[in-house]
Amino acid sequence: MITFVGAGPGDPDLITIKGRKALEKADIIIYAGSLVSPEHLAHAKEGCEIYNSAKMHLDEVLDVMVEGHRAGKEIVRLHTGDPSIYGAIQEQMDPLEKLGIEFEVIPGVSxxxxxxxxxxxxxxxxxxxxxxxxxxxxxxxxxxxxxxxxxxxxxxxxxxxxxxxxxxxxxxxxxxxxxxxxxxxxxxxxxxxxxxxxxxxxxxxxxxxxxxxxxxxxxxxxxxxxxxDTDYELSKLYDKYFTTEYREGIKR
Incomplete structure (x- = not known):
């Protein structure tokens, strides 16, 4: 399995639990070295192959994924923030899909x-x-x-x-x-x-x-x-006079 993981905005503790677990079991990690905190790599298991995609072009990234997949290895592609926002992941996922290679995306904090x-x-x-x-x-x-x-x-x-x-x-x-x-x-x-x-x-x-x-x-x-910086109205969500599916509003 190839897993695209959102690393979060910077603080390594802001990765999801699911994302951290994927990192811990990965045989190969390709991470966006220009933006992703290197502290995430401390969770890589011994012997994990680590690649910094900041120094790679798209074909090189895909080659690592495809070759790793064919070798039966677990691969994590670690992106900054949430990979669906300016993550350039579609151009990675489409070639994998054409090759019939399974992958998943774990969202992150943008x-x-x-x-x-x-x-x-x-x-x-x-x-x-x-x-x-x-x-x-x-x-x-x-x-x-x-x-x-x-x-x-x-x-x-x-x-x-x-x-x-x-x-x-x-x-x-x-x-x-x-x-x-x-x-x-x-x-x-x-x-x-x-x-x-x-x-x-x-x-x-x-x-x-x-x-x-x-x-x-x-x-x-x-x-x-x-x-x-402005004045605003209070929401109806917690308005004591507002009836919701879960509570009866107080009568004025």
Whole structure:
């Protein structure tokens, strides 16, 4: 079996129990060395073959998987965060499927939820935002024109931007145009859950300079939206006057 595992955002304890168990029994581990904490490898069993995919291209990664599978070995492909978000796993899974090789995916804690936890905020607040947009700006890999940042920001939803802090000026320019105002709260979380985690707060008007002053150019989430700093309504979920399937609301 080949198992794609989400390692979580940084803190090695944030991997799932199922993911940790897969690591412990693996004969081969291919891990994203540029982002995944090396502390995960301490759980590899003796004699496990370990490959750093940061130094490999796709064909090399697939060759290790296919050869290991044919040799009857348990293989873990360890990705940062959750592998389904900017994990480039589809291009690995499709060739395996064509070869009739079984695999599974174990989800992980994504950096966007780790960043929200770091700043102790909730993306979805009643009467503020019930939608979260995950996106990034165009870099070496393009973005469909229909998903340009300005048009997405026009929805006024909560946003989490991956892989974009190195283009912070372009990001802020597009967001101001999309939201139609420059007082929208912003939080930039560098290396969420790592020991050197850093949090920067501001608005679309001043966050760019603050980020540049801290020399943050990668490995950061940009969180944007009124959910970061605004008044909100209490939910109906725990409203004592609200009747649910499990409790009778108190009569006024």
């Amino acid at each position: 950096s966007f939820v780790a960043a929200a936890a770091a700043i102790k905020k909730e993306f979805t607040l009643p009467n503020v935002s019930q939608t979260v947009i995950l996106t990034r700006v165009k870099g070496r890999t393009g973005v469909p024109e229909s998903e340009n940042l300005e048009s997405l920001a026009a929805h006024g939803a909560s946003m989490a931007l991956f892989l974009s802090v190195g283009h912070i000026e372009k990001v802020i320019e597009s967001l101001i145009k999309g939201y139609g105002r420059d007082d929208v709260p912003v939080a930039v979380v560098y290396r969420a859950t790592w020991k050197d985690e850093k949090k920067i707060f501001g608005t679309l008007k001043d966050i760019c300079q603050k980020v540049q002053d801290e020399n943050i150019i990668k490995q950061a989430q940009i969180l944007v939206g009124d959910f970061i």
